[in-house]
Amino acid sequence: MPYNGILIMAVILFIIGITGVMVRRNIFIMLMSIELILNAANLVFIAFARAFADPAGQVIALLSITLAAAEVGVGLGIFVAIRRTHNTVNVDEINLLKH
Amino acid sequence: MLATMLIYIFGALAIFSGLMMILYRNPIHSALWFGLVLFSLAGIYALMQAHFLALIQILVYVGAITVLIVYVIALLNFDQRDLVGKVTILKGIAVIVAAILFIELLFYVGGLYVKGIAPPPEFGKAANIGLATLTRYLFPFEVISILLLVAVVGGVYIAKKD
Amino acid sequence: MNNIYYLWLIPFFPLVGFIINGLFGKKLPKPVIHWVANVAVWSSFTVAVIAFFDLLKVVPGQRILVDPVYRWIFTGGLAIDIKFLLDPLSAVMILVVTGVGALIHVYSIGYMHDDPSYYRYFAYLNLFIFSMSILVLASNIVLMFVGWEGVGLCSYLLIGFWFEDEEKAYAGRKAFITNRIGDFGFILGILLMLVIFKTLDFVEINKILIYHGETLSVTALTLIAIFLFIGATGKSAQIPLYVWLPDAMAGPTPVSALIHAATMVTAGVYMIGRLNLLYAHAPVAMAIVAAVAGATAFFAATMAITQNDIKKVLAYSTVSQLGYMFMAMGVGAFAAGIFHLMTHAFFKALLFLGSGSVIHAMSGIQDMRQMGGLKKYMPVTYWTFLTATLAISGIPPFAGFFSKDEIIWSSFASSRGGVVLWAIGVITAIITAFYMFRLVYMTFHGENRSPEEVKHHIHESPAVMTIPMVILAILSVIGGWVGVSPVIGKLFGVENSNIFEEFLHPVFAHAHIHFHHYSEATEWWFMAISVGGALLGILIAFYLYIKRTDLPRKIALKVWPLYKLLFNKYYVDEIYYYLFIHPIYLISLLFLWRFTDVYVIDGVGVNGSAKSVRFTSRILKYWQNGDAQVYIFSFVLGVVLVLGYLLLA
Numbered sequence: 001m002p003y004n005g006i007l008i009m010a011v012i013l014f015i016i017g018i019t020g021v022m023v024r025r026n027i028f029i030m031l032m033s034i035e036l037i038l039n040a041a042n043l044v045f046i047a048f049a050r051a052f053a054d055p056a057g058q059v060i061a062l063l064s065i066t067l068a069a070a071e072v073g074v075g076l077g078i079f080v081a082i083r084r085t086h087n088t089v090n091v092d093e094i095n096l097l098k099h
Numbered sequence: 100m101l102a103t104m105l106i107y108i109f110g111a112l113a114i115f116s117g118l119m120m121i122l123y124r125n126p127i128h129s130a131l132w133f134g135l136v137l138f139s140l141a142g143i144y145a146l147m148q149a150h151f152l153a154l155i156q157i158l159v160y161v162g163a164i165t166v167l168i169v170y171v172i173a174l175l176n177f178d179q180r181d182l183v184g185k186v187t188i189l190k191g192i193a194v195i196v197a198a199i200l201f202i203e204l205l206f207y208v209g210g211l212y213v214k215g216i217a218p219p220p221e222f223g224k225a226a227n228i229g230l231a232t233l234t235r236y237l238f239p240f241e242v243i244s245i246l247l248l249v250a251v252v253g254g255v256y257i258a259k260k261d
Numbered sequence: 262m263n264n265i266y267y268l269w270l271i272p273f274f275p276l277v278g279f280i281i282n283g284l285f286g287k288k289l290p291k292p293v294i295h296w297v298a299n300v301a302v303w304s305s306f307t308v309a310v311i312a313f314f315d316l317l318k319v320v321p322g323q324r325i326l327v328d329p330v331y332r333w334i335f336t337g338g339l340a341i342d343i344k345f346l347l348d349p350l351s352a353v354m355i356l357v358v359t360g361v362g363a364l365i366h367v368y369s370i371g372y373m374h375d376d377p378s379y380y381r382y383f384a385y386l387n388l389f390i391f392s393m394s395i396l397v398l399a400s401n402i403v404l405m406f407v408g409w410e411g412v413g414l415c416s417y418l419l420i421g422f423w424f425e426d427e428e429k430a431y432a433g434r435k436a437f438i439t440n441r442i443g444d445f446g447f448i449l450g451i452l453l454m455l456v457i458f459k460t461l462d463f464v465e466i467n468k469i470l471i472y473h474g475e476t477l478s479v480t481a482l483t484l485i486a487i488f489l490f491i492g493a494t495g496k497s498a499q500i501p502l503y504v505w506l507p508d509a510m511a512g513p514t515p516v517s518a519l520i521h522a523a524t525m526v527t528a529g530v531y532m533i534g535r536l537n538l539l540y541a542h543a544p545v546a547m548a549i550v551a552a553v554a555g556a557t558a559f560f561a562a563t564m565a566i567t568q569n570d571i572k573k574v575l576a577y578s579t580v581s582q583l584g585y586m587f588m589a590m591g592v593g594a595f596a597a598g599i600f601h602l603m604t605h606a607f608f609k610a611l612l613f614l615g616s617g618s619v620i621h622a623m624s625g626i627q628d629m630r631q632m633g634g635l636k637k638y639m640p641v642t643y644w645t646f647l648t649a650t651l652a653i654s655g656i657p658p659f660a661g662f663f664s665k666d667e668i669i670w671s672s673f674a675s676s677r678g679g680v681v682l683w684a685i686g687v688i689t690a691i692i693t694a695f696y697m698f699r700l701v702y703m704t705f706h707g708e709n710r711s712p713e714e715v716k717h718h719i720h721e722s723p724a725v726m727t728i729p730m731v732i733l734a735i736l737s738v739i740g741g742w743v744g745v746s747p748v749i750g751k752l753f754g755v756e757n758s759n760i761f762e763e764f765l766h767p768v769f770a771h772a773h774i775h776f777h778h779y780s781e782a783t784e785w786w787f788m789a790i791s792v793g794g795a796l797l798g799i800l801i802a803f804y805l806y807i808k809r810t811d812l813p814r815k816i817a818l819k820v821w822p823l824y825k826l827l828f829n830k831y832y833v834d835e836i837y838y839y840l841f842i843h844p845i846y847l848i849s850l851l852f853l854w855r856f857t858d859v860y861v862i863d864g865v866g867v868n869g870s871a872k873s874v875r876f877t878s879r880i881l882k883y884w885q886n887g888d889a890q891v892y893i894f895s896f897v898l899g900v901v902l903v904l905g906y907l908l909l910a
Contacts, residue, residue, distance in 0.1 A: 001147065002103050003213035009110040011208055013117055013136075015201040020121035022193035022894050028126040028172055032133045035164070036117055039140055042152075050147045051215035053222060055231040058149055062228065063236075063243045065152075065159055070250035072164050076171045077254035083175045084260070091889055193894050196901055203904045 286380025443495015493529025551591025558584025
């Protein structure tokens, strides 16, 4: 199994996710970038589960998918609320933290 | 050997789709590219003897999460002018910083050599994972279910019109 | 060293009284206030008496009882306990403090009865008794210093008791600041003591001095002794820090009697008595004490001659008498000094109470030129006052005679004294008799010179004031009989007539001050000279203020420059003002305030730090713009930096 290759793939996906979060200002794309980061992590978990023949990695990946689902649920709820109050989905127009 | 090749192909597909995902203007397109990333990863999972996880990835991630995102994007129906991106100095710096982070992480990962052992044939089966989840990892499992419950209630509460 | 577990009650009762009156006094009726205060201090006195008799039960050589209450400071091998010590010296002192204090508490009921701040007065008075008993009973010098500062605080509070009057508030501040200068020396003394002895416990220090006294550096011991004496000059009003005491008369008269005559001002004498071994090992310091004391006794007495304010005369007389006590300490006649401390506490407290009674009757007038002929109006005050005057003048068999004569004789006979000190002592005794009788004649004899509206009100004070005076008068007569010189004792066929000195002997036994031996005839002669001097002073006063009342004015005109010099107290206050106060004021104004405070502290320190924060935040606020992506960027940048550091390191 090409574990090192998989690790590098995970790193690349992680960096893509980070870049997306930092650069894109559409909150949906930011949310999907965050999911990408989570998936990069999942990939590493599963790769190591296979490498050490330990189901722990797979269990944690499962939990992490659950976490992602919860996150998306709440995140989309927030987006709907923001859209209603601010009439925008652009993160640079949402600066409530400043006030 | 075939498996290795397939992993690289799926990996390349995932990376390509990821790039497309953050490069496309329209979030609907991004969401579809995102779905493709998830599919590719599910393929890698399956090749790495995590069949159950591959199934969950497709069912939950592609089937539920991606669809939900697409649905909400369509629901909100925002102004197309929002899609016009601005290139700022900060974004340029952000890309450079991300590149530096990439190089740093490569230094860490490049130093590793993982040989791995051959797992037993039943590894990755649903029964196997279920046993581990409900015995050794019962507590995290319970915690995550409470989290999920809270998220469901919270999501409904936040999104509802008052 | 035995334990005595109830000694802490002595300071405890007044503390309780202080807390009750201090916290709730405003709402309590007057009788409750003075009952609380009086019960507190009388309880302390009772405990002191019980403790005294318990002390007497112990064999004379082992009369050191301690009450370890609490370990207060414990650090780096240094242990400072809140521990009370009862030995003959502190027993005498605590009896005087609580006894005289209790009498004055009773007197105050009458004197202060219509004061609006009644509760405050009694609260302070109780706090004073608390602090003073801490000072007296302290078994180490740090605890003593706590009491020392406590009595200083009470003194300040009570001098400035009527603080609405700017002048009185100023007198309080003057007393406090002058004392601070002395206390600075005291602190230096304590620190040096810690360096030399590695302990601050009196018993331990005495042990070190007895067994290893010769190995210690005499210079260091002398320095300690001098530093502590500087503290004593502040607290006990000796040259050069005596200036606060005459102004301290701004306080209520019972306060002058208690704090500024009988107890607090004698703290310095007591301190030297406590550390007599230390002083005995530092002959130079003792010589300085004796010289300063002699000068103080003489100059203060001359200043008293020309004063017209009844309390000011008594104030200078107190300074002068304190000079006597320090003279005794300086020549090594420790027991004599403590003896005079005790008798002085009786008669000087009585003199102040008497003057308070007069002032009370005169509706607040203190100028003796407006008095006169009060004898027939207030007989009890007159007779008790006369008793005290005879006592302070040194007429036998009154208390002052025995103690003062012993000091004068010791100043001659001691190996550390000399004929000069003796001469100063005798001359001062003549002046003392003169000015005291001048006071008596001007106040109680001759014609009444008071204004008409005051004249009607002159009356004898109520019993609550006169009874303490009578008790003190009795003590002023018989108080000296416990310390009768052996020469006189032999005349009456009494062996060991000097019980007082014998009682104190264990405390001072190790000091080993040598006294020359003279024949009994010599001693009789010296006694005759001092009594004769006192009588001479009385005669002069009688001649000038009863027979030829026109003469004082003529003499004053004839020696006008000298009179003016004395009347203005040698211009010491003015000299201090131009030499110290004015320069310090200028430095404070120009440098400390206009430069240091305004520019350095306010400008650089306070506003500067605020400005630097504002400047930094002005830059940083662009970071904190509420844009989540900037925050994410900062976070990733942080990760990059940390990872980069780990990689390179």
